[in-house]
Amino acid sequence: MTAAIVSAPAAATASGSLAGTGTLVRFNLRRDRIALPAWLLGIAGFMLAGPYLYANLYPTAQDRANQAAVVAGNPAMKALTGPGYGIEDYTYGAMLANEYLAFVLILVALMTTFTVVRHTRTEEETGRFELVRASAVGRYAHLAAALLTAALASLVLGVIVAVGLGTAGVESVDWPGSLLFGATFTVTGLVFAGVAAVTAQVSAFGRAATGLAGAVIGIAYTVRALGDVADNGLSWLSPLGWMQQTRVYVDDRWWPLLLGVAVAAGLVTLAFTLVDRRDVGAGLRAPRRGADSGSARLGTASGFAWRLHRASVFGWSVTIFLLAASYGSVADVIGSYADNESLRQMMESIGGATFVESFLSFICAIIALAATIFSIAAVRRARSEETGGRAEPVLATGLSRTRWLASHVAVALIGGLLLLALGGLGLGLTSAATTGESRWITDLLGAQLAYAPALWATTAVAVAAFGLWPRATGLAWAVLVWSLVAMYLGALLQLPQWLLNLSAYQHIPRLPVADLAVTPLILLTLIAAALVAAGIAGFRRRDLDLA
Amino acid sequence: MSSVIDIERLVKTFGRLKALDGLDLTVRAGEVHGFLGPNGAGKTTTIRILLGLLRADGGRARLLGGDPWVDAVALHRRLAYVPGDVTLWPNLTGGEAIDLLGRLRGGLDPRRRAELIERFDLNPSKKGRTYSKGNRQKVALVAALASPVELLLLDEPTAGLDPLMEVVFQDCIAAAKASGVTVLLSSHILAQVEKLCDRISIVRRGRVVQTGTLAELRHLTRTTVEAETVRPVTGLAELPGVHDLTVTGQQVRFAVDAEHLDAAIRALSAFGLAGLVCQPPTLEEIMLRHYDAGGTDTGYKQANVGASR
Numbered sequence: 001m002t003a004a005i006v007s008a009p010a011a012a013t014a015s016g017s018l019a020g021t022g023t024l025v026r027f028n029l030r031r032d033r034i035a036l037p038a039w040l041l042g043i044a045g046f047m048l049a050g051p052y053l054y055a056n057l058y059p060t061a062q063d064r065a066n067q068a069a070v071v072a073g074n075p076a077m078k079a080l081t082g083p084g085y086g087i088e089d090y091t092y093g094a095m096l097a098n099e100y101l102a103f104v105l106i107l108v109a110l111m112t113t114f115t116v117v118r119h120t121r122t123e124e125e126t127g128r129f130e131l132v133r134a135s136a137v138g139r140y141a142h143l144a145a146a147l148l149t150a151a152l153a154s155l156v157l158g159v160i161v162a163v164g165l166g167t168a169g170v171e172s173v174d175w176p177g178s179l180l181f182g183a184t185f186t187v188t189g190l191v192f193a194g195v196a197a198v199t200a201q202v203s204a205f206g207r208a209a210t211g212l213a214g215a216v217i218g219i220a221y222t223v224r225a226l227g228d229v230a231d232n233g234l235s236w237l238s239p240l241g242w243m244q245q246t247r248v249y250v251d252d253r254w255w256p257l258l259l260g261v262a263v264a265a266g267l268v269t270l271a272f273t274l275v276d277r278r279d280v281g282a283g284l285r286a287p288r289r290g291a292d293s294g295s296a297r298l299g300t301a302s303g304f305a306w307r308l309h310r311a312s313v314f315g316w317s318v319t320i321f322l323l324a325a326s327y328g329s330v331a332d333v334i335g336s337y338a339d340n341e342s343l344r345q346m347m348e349s350i351g352g353a354t355f356v357e358s359f360l361s362f363i364c365a366i367i368a369l370a371a372t373i374f375s376i377a378a379v380r381r382a383r384s385e386e387t388g389g390r391a392e393p394v395l396a397t398g399l400s401r402t403r404w405l406a407s408h409v410a411v412a413l414i415g416g417l418l419l420l421a422l423g424g425l426g427l428g429l430t431s432a433a434t435t436g437e438s439r440w441i442t443d444l445l446g447a448q449l450a451y452a453p454a455l456w457a458t459t460a461v462a463v464a465a466f467g468l469w470p471r472a473t474g475l476a477w478a479v480l481v482w483s484l485v486a487m488y489l490g491a492l493l494q495l496p497q498w499l500l501n502l503s504a505y506q507h508i509p510r511l512p513v514a515d516l517a518v519t520p521l522i523l524l525t526l527i528a529a530a531l532v533a534a535g536i537a538g539f540r541r542r543d544l545d546l547a
Numbered sequence: 548m549s550s551v552i553d554i555e556r557l558v559k560t561f562g563r564l565k566a567l568d569g570l571d572l573t574v575r576a577g578e579v580h581g582f583l584g585p586n587g588a589g590k591t592t593t594i595r596i597l598l599g600l601l602r603a604d605g606g607r608a609r610l611l612g613g614d615p616w617v618d619a620v621a622l623h624r625r626l627a628y629v630p631g632d633v634t635l636w637p638n639l640t641g642g643e644a645i646d647l648l649g650r651l652r653g654g655l656d657p658r659r660r661a662e663l664i665e666r667f668d669l670n671p672s673k674k675g676r677t678y679s680k681g682n683r684q685k686v687a688l689v690a691a692l693a694s695p696v697e698l699l700l701l702d703e704p705t706a707g708l709d710p711l712m713e714v715v716f717q718d719c720i721a722a723a724k725a726s727g728v729t730v731l732l733s734s735h736i737l738a739q740v741e742k743l744c745d746r747i748s749i750v751r752r753g754r755v756v757q758t759g760t761l762a763e764l765r766h767l768t769r770t771t772v773e774a775e776t777v778r779p780v781t782g783l784a785e786l787p788g789v790h791d792l793t794v795t796g797q798q799v800r801f802a803v804d805a806e807h808l809d810a811a812i813r814a815l816s817a818f819g820l821a822g823l824v825c826q827p828p829t830l831e832e833i834m835l836r837h838y839d840a841g842g843t844d845t846g847y848k849q850a851n852v853g854a855s856r
């Protein structure tokens with residue numbers, strides 16, 4: 001007996017700590033048998049459509065050269081896409097690398113962060129972890145299995161993309177480049193799986209761990225965007241930047257991927273070290289003693305909703321303000337692009353707007369999309385309150401369903417408006433500071449606030465779904481992603497106008513470039529109001545979703 | 548006496564599953580009504596319909612004189628609910644959750660709140676996610692019992708509480724009853740039900756199969772008889788309502804339906820009684836008959852009542 005106890009720590013070394021990892025990987029794959037294939041097919045399908053689209057859209061070298069001039073000379077395009085290697089000889093391969101990569105790699109990063117957090121912190125938070133760990137499963141097994149699952153998905157995705165592109169048979173999309181292209185997918189997946197492995201140790205909540213990892217993706221994208229626009233080497237601080245530095249299909253450099261592999265290895269090591277330093281279920285910070293009693297405001301519908309959302313509102317406020325401010329800080333650099341005489345003439349012939357104006361106007365649209373993520377998530381929070389069983393005791397009190405839902409929706413819509421205001425302000429302040437023109441503050445605040453109706457209408461899709469078809473509350477994400485695609489690739493891929501019109505954001509006047517048109521703003525606001533009303537009416541009529 | 552809960556032929560289906568299949572239930576004002584039945588019998592569904600959280604597909608339900616779906620909010624101000632599995636907000640403390648629920652219901656008595664926290668030995672300053680199952684249950688119990696309400700809907704409220712807290716809970720319900728509060732208590736803890744409940748309804752497969760006081764329920768069930776006779780017993784097996792007869796010399800043991808008890812004892816006494824023990828069925832025995840999924844609705848043909856002792 002004593003011997004068994006004494007020998008236990010010896011057994012808990014390397015192999016013991018990983019006991020059960022293989023079983024858990026299979027278990028993870030079983031649980032993700034729908035989600036992961038959907039991610040892989042979605043990303044690969046989106047990616048592999050690229051060469052065919054380009055071959056149809058730009059059949060001649062002259063077409064591609066024209067496109068190159070638009071992309072390379074436009075700072076907004078550079079911020080969105082990438083540094084533009086091979087722009088001198090803009091082959092299909094160079095186009096794919098320059099215009100597709102940054103965007104698609106974000107999806108890859110999201111796939112692996114969601115996967116890792118879902119199988120680590122979320123399991124721990126819900127208590128299922130404890131049940132599994134109590135069997136013959138080692139301390140590191142969950143994290144190792146989650147990372148292996150994410151790595152496997154990244155590898156399969158890389159292979160699909162490499163083979164898909166390699167066999168596409170499109171000129172300049174050759175096998176060596178395609179293999180490297182696929183490898184950027186795999187390495188990006190590994191890097192962000194590592195990021196999520198660390199954030200899942202830091203925070204005690206799955207939601208916060210995903211949020212933190214998402215913030216890292218956002219920062220990586222922003223750093224790369226700013227670096228590419230200013231061309232100052234900043235992009236080398238971003239993992240997404242490294243992938244573009246492979247100059248795939250142009251120079252085919254493999255070595256920047258080593259940076260990614262090294263960082264992934266470092267992050268994974270850090271994560272395993274953190275596992276040893278904390279208790280199961282705990283984050284890195286010890287829980288503090290809370291209030292003995294609730295404040296008077298907590299006892300009201302709006303005060304309660306605010307309490308649930310306030311941490312998210314604060315986090316998003318800071319994020320949006322900094323994001324916007326960082327884009328505004330390159331406003332003076334944008335001015336220097338105007339030195340390209342032919343491009344300047346082209347822009348002026350379009351609408352008389354300056355480069356700076358069109359760049360900042362584009363950034364406003366991007367910030368509006370980012371702010372909408374908060375608003376949709378806030379509505380989805382109402383859904384998770386319902387399915388998590390927390391709405392049940394509250395709706396068994398004097399709080400009506402209408403007021404309960406309306407207070408969550410109010411936080412989503414008013415919070416979204418607040419984020420737009422902060423975004424416009426951040427963008428305006430730094431633009432004014434770098435260019436010395438104070439008009440930017442009011443111009444950009446107005447331009448940003450004009451997106452409120454689009455944000456409301458998109459968020460209202462989630463509200464309507466919540467009331468009428470609650471399982472599909474996530475539908476609003478699809479609407480938002482479509483809006484992003486329409487904004488981002490609509491012009492590049494020359495998608496039909498009616499498809500683009502499905503995005504609420506396409507109807508917002510591009511201030512300060514375009515003139516203010518009030519009618520679409522009013523119409524979108526009315527659509528939003530109707531969708532919210534439908535959602536609330538539907539929620540009043542349906543059964544609660546209870547376990 | 549007026550009824551606080553009045554349910555007739557209630558039907559609720561979830562897809563193909565018929566959760567409630569014509570359930571009838573009456574809870575009179577001021578009584579503690581035990582709501583018993585196996586898992587999945589429809590107890591929670593009934594309570595959720597009474598709360599207007601689910602909509603009935605058929606039948607009629609009245610609560611405190613109102614319609615539970617249409618008048619939900621007004622009715623909720625007059626009642627308090629404790630679910631069987633309390634989920635708390637991870638970032639709210641227990642104290643905050645108590646105040647939230649109490650105030651949304653229309654206010655709670657701060658003195659009573661403090662007293663209950665003391666009695667249930669609850670630390671109200673911990674965040675929701677750090678509470679154990681029993682402590683989460685205490686949070687909901689304090690929030691419910693500190694509210695001045697007319698009706699308590701309790702769905703297995705003490706699951707996870709330790710025996711000491713079970714005693715505190717029983718005291719609190721007894722006190723609530725003394726002050727005129729009506730209670731619907733769904734529970735699997737039979738000692739709790741025997742001690743607290745004035746009347747009991749047993750629900751099975753979406754219907755109430757028996758309802759009444761414990762004495763009435765006992766009357767509906769077999770009594771176990773053990774006797775020692777002067778002469779060996781014969782012919783008892785032919786009597787109606789006698790089951791599980793075993794005769795060993797002068798020792799006889801059998802179970803008999805309540806309505807045939809008199810005839811059976813008469814027949815028995817003809818053999819000269821030297822000793823007689825009659826055991827009324829325990830609530831556990833009554834329940835086991837209904838909990839047994841293989842049994843018919845009446846359950847009288849089920850053997851083993853008393854034989855298992």
